[in-house]
Amino acid sequence: MYRYFKKLFCIVFVSAFFLHCGKDSGANNYAGGSPAGQGGSLARFAVVGNYMYAVDKENLSVFSIADAANPQLVNIVKVGFEIETIFPFKDKLFIGSTSVVHIFSISNPQSPEKLSQAISPDVMRRCDPVVAKDTVAYATLRVNGACGGVQSILACYDVKDITRPVQRGVALVGEPYGLGYKDNVLYVCDRQRGLIVFDISKAYEPVQIKTIWTGRWFLDVIPYNDLLICWTDTGVSLYDITDNRNPALLTTIQ
Amino acid sequence: MKFFLLLIAGALLFSSCDTSSDWRFNSATSGYVPVYAKAVDLENIGVEAAKPVVKPGKVYVIGNLLLQNDVNSGVHFIDVSNPKQPVKLSFLRVPFSTEISVKNNYLYVNNYNDLLVFTVADPANPQLVKRLKNVFPYHNSEYPPVSNTYFECVDPSKGIVVGWKSANLTDPKCRR
Numbered sequence: 001m002y003r004y005f006k007k008l009f010c011i012v013f014v015s016a017f018f019l020h021c022g023k024d025s026g027a028n029n030y031a032g033g034s035p036a037g038q039g040g041s042l043a044r045f046a047v048v049g050n051y052m053y054a055v056d057k058e059n060l061s062v063f064s065i066a067d068a069a070n071p072q073l074v075n076i077v078k079v080g081f082e083i084e085t086i087f088p089f090k091d092k093l094f095i096g097s098t099s100v101v102h103i104f105s106i107s108n109p110q111s112p113e114k115l116s117q118a119i120s121p122d123v124m125r126r127c128d129p130v131v132a133k134d135t136v137a138y139a140t141l142r143v144n145g146a147c148g149g150v151q152s153i154l155a156c157y158d159v160k161d162i163t164r165p166v167q168r169g170v171a172l173v174g175e176p177y178g179l180g181y182k183d184n185v186l187y188v189c190d191r192q193r194g195l196i197v198f199d200i201s202k203a204y205e206p207v208q209i210k211t212i213w214t215g216r217w218f219l220d221v222i223p224y225n226d227l228l229i230c231w232t233d234t235g236v237s238l239y240d241i242t243d244n245r246n247p248a249l250l251t252t253i254q
Numbered sequence: 255m256k257f258f259l260l261l262i263a264g265a266l267l268f269s270s271c272d273t274s275s276d277w278r279f280n281s282a283t284s285g286y287v288p289v290y291a292k293a294v295d296l297e298n299i300g301v302e303a304a305k306p307v308v309k310p311g312k313v314y315v316i317g318n319l320l321l322q323n324d325v326n327s328g329v330h331f332i333d334v335s336n337p338k339q340p341v342k343l344s345f346l347r348v349p350f351s352t353e354i355s356v357k358n359n360y361l362y363v364n365n366y367n368d369l370l371v372f373t374v375a376d377p378a379n380p381q382l383v384k385r386l387k388n389v390f391p392y393h394n395s396e397y398p399p400v401s402n403t404y405f406e407c408v409d410p411s412k413g414i415v416v417g418w419k420s421a422n423l424t425d426p427k428c429r430r
Contacts, residue, residue: 038316039354040314042312044352045353056390069383229313231311235322236310236322251340
């Protein structure tokens, strides 16, 4: 067991926004009417209303951007060690670190308050991103040669009780990175397999629909209306997800 | 689970830089050395013509504007109003940038320890409007991005640490 304890592991806990798909048949809804911007599941900056939250290695910094041209640093909250990502979901922030997931309330947006932390039973592995949808959160826990572990997984957490996240299901994946979803379809970036498309109609029983292998390394995805924006090792690939089960390549950008 | 947490906490404690001698090699070993930069090079901000990405970084989207960080060098501005034929608009040079986000027409980018604000009302020609100094401790400045490794101790007189590269070390004094 001792060798496990020397190993670095991480969980990046990410939540995805609810994205509204244009239901009007025919025209694609790429940009939509949405004025809000969106980052990926691996971001360290998150804009929520009049505040921007930024995580460094240990702290959560709160900037007031009520005057967008003139941000003010208004608060710094100590979070923990080896913080890597932040993702806002409704009035919560999910902050990923190499050890645990920190869940903060931003009901009082200037003063984030810690609610809980999530640890997978697979915590002794090196881990990576997760996503949340309503009362479910999806995490990819990446096995890394230097860090031990046997099998990388997609973990499904029950976050109904936000103060006590519980893992309820898993799916096997290869070498996963970022992820995101549109409605009942979850996209997982996998360095070995490509882009994996899961049906998550049954929240705790993800079913693999297909994988899209392009030879590129998918690092993260942003589902944005009918557009799936993929960060790859060669730049960006854009997919049409009007039919969310069947992403169709539109173009690649270098 | 508390047992595991304690062990984890212990592992993290021992991962800090330690100069005690009991574990040290007195011979060559592999590890990391800091990459230094001069402060003056950090503030070399500017707008360039659109160009291919070199080291693809994080992406951000707002409306028809797609942004991609070029790791530690800047931000590409891409018009995706026709996603079948995206148009690269410009490249904003921001040394040691990795993070991007936007509110309204304002782009927030880290520039080493600073937060920069640009107006992107004209995405082909972003303009710097504000710099907040020293709001981010740079997350790779103290030790390499991996654990269980030897590294050359940081020497502040050589400049600011902006990255790490693997190297063969002789009698390294630092470990994590």
